[in-house]
Amino acid sequence: MTISNGREFLVIPGPTTIPDEVLRAMHRPAVDIFDPELVEITDTCRADLKTIFGTCGETYIYAANGHGAWEAALANVLSSGDEILVLNSGRFAEAWGKMADLMDLRVLSLPQDWRHAVDPEAVEARLRADTKGRIKAVLVVQVDTASGVVNDIAAIVAAVRAAGHDALVMVDTIASLATMPVEMDDWGVDIAVSGSQKGLMLPPGLSFVAAGERAWAAHPAAGLRTRYWDWTARHGELHPEKYCGTPPEHLLYGLRCSLDMLLQEGLENVIQRHRLLSEAVRLAVATWCEAGALEFNIIAPEQRANSVTTVLMDEAYDPLGFRDFCRQCCGVVVGGGIGDLRGKALRIAHMGHINAPHILGALGVVELGLIARNVPHGTGGTQKAIEFLGQNVPA
Numbered sequence: 017m018t019i020s021n022g023r024e025f026l027v028i029p030g031p032t033t034i035p036d037e038v039l040r041a042m043h044r045p046a047v048d049i050f051d052p053e054l055v056e057i058t059d060t061c062r063a064d065l066k067t068i069f070g071t072c073g074e075t076y077i078y079a080a081n082g083h084g085a086w087e088a089a090l091a092n093v094l095s096s097g098d099e100i101l102v103l104n105s106g107r108f109a110e111a112w113g114k115m116a117d118l119m120d121l122r123v124l125s126l127p128q129d130w131r132h133a134v135d136p137e138a139v140e141a142r143l144r145a146d147t148k149g150r151i152k153a154v155l156v157v158q159v160d161t162a163s164g165v166v167n168d169i170a171a172i173v174a175a176v177r178a179a180g181h182d183a184l185v186m187v188d189t190i191a192s193l194a195t196m197p198v199e200m201d202d203w204g205v206d207i208a209v210s211g212s213q214k215g216l217m218l219p220p221g222l223s224f225v226a227a228g229e230r231a232w233a234a235h236p237a238a239g240l241r242t243r244y245w246d247w248t249a250r251h252g253e254l255h256p257e258k259y260c261g262t263p264p265e266h267l268l269y270g271l272r273c274s275l276d277m278l279l280q281e282g283l284e285n286v287i288q289r290h291r292l293l294s295e296a297v298r299l300a301v302a303t304w305c306e307a308g309a310l311e312f313n314i315i316a317p318e319q320r321a322n323s324v325t326t327v328l329m330d331e332a333y334d335p336l337g338f339r340d341f342c343r344q345c346c347g348v349v350v351g352g353g354i355g356d357l358r359g360k361a362l363r364i365a366h367m368g369h370i371n372a373p374h375i376l377g378a379l380g381v382v383e384l385g386l387i388a389r390n391v392p393h394g395t396g397g398t399q400k401a402i403e404f405l406g407q408n409v410p411a
């Protein structure tokens with residue numbers, strides 16, 4: 017006997033819950049690849065993505081997951097043998113660097129532990145040491161979904177420039193776009209990449225790249241350009257050229273709907289919703305941590321992301337079994353640890369199409385699980401979350 021019947025709730029950091037409106041927008045027959053309505057959707061989505069990324073630059077939509085956007089960013093502005101610097105604050109930054117290595121780039125890493133954000137001073141010092149200006153690009157992940165860290169992108173770009181360095185700055189916003197502020201132009205970011213299945217509330221399968229002027233200036237000479245990712249080719253006049261082939265029609269109808277939802281709510285409100293609900297999660301977790309079996313992975317509170325919270329769980333309490341209990345017995349899918357944290361952590365995501373009952377329900381289930389599985393914890397975590405929202409949601 018379980019209490020899991022009914023709708024299953026996802027609190028994994030992608031894919032996230034898809035709104036019914038988006039599902040409905042996609043439930044339709046295929047159309048001609050030159051269909052005027054579809055062509056208009058491409059144009060308006062590319063324009064609205066500029067708003068979402070905070071840029072006047074160009075935006076590209078790829079039929080690919082986030083890894084595709086990583087490859088697109090590298091391929092469009094770099095050449096074989098170029099040096100790049102990865103700010104290695106977590107598993108995703110490291111993986112992007114490994115991809116670059118396979119693309120024949122010379123990958124340098126600014127190593128650090130995965131419990132802290134990137135230190136902008138260390139970035140400045142590392143770039144000052146590159147006196148010959150060999151480093152062509154700096155890669156950084158805004159929210160690393162494994163560790164739960166948020167990096168201060170504005171400060172990192174400022175550090176690159178304070179070093180008098182003109183490397184391109186590429187930012188992975190896959191887990192931060194439409195959950196935390198992303199201000200590409202204000203911050204001086206040259207390329208930002210993102211994906212569909214996190215804050216944008218879509219199925220996996222689309223990814224996005226936004227490119228500023230400096231990125232475009234580097235593009236013509238880039239030796240790694242390939243037919244599929246190439247920005248220039250995607251400026252072709254015919255609609256399929258924007259996708260290097262058949263447009264991902266249904267995902268585009270979904271994208272139009274999700275962008276409408278985000279813009280109608282207002283980006284400020286979207287970000288504030290994530291701020292409030294993530295703070296509620298952190299208050300609950302902080303309470304549970306009091307008994308010593310659980311711990312925040314990210315040590316400094318201000319470095320914890322508003323999109324996902326990574327909680328270390330003493331291995332004696334079997335985090336994988338804990339996840340199974342939440343899903344199989346209670347209908348909530350909690351994220352597990354990945355990479356070095358596999359079998360050692362839980363990840364509670366709070367990104368995308370989330371509201372109070374979703375998050376409070378998930379917290380209630382996690383707390384229920386702590387009781388059911390005899391994991392020592394401070395009591396009343398979910399109550400703390402309720403009180404916080406009660407005091408901070410305008411009545």
Ligand SMILES: *Cc1c(COP(=O)(O)O)cnc(C)c1O
Pocket residue numbers: 029030081082083084108157159160161188189190191211220
């Ligand atoms: C999910 C995620 C990715 C990978 O995206 P895929 O769509 O799985 O390729 C990359 N970076 C970050 C920060 C992510 O959260």
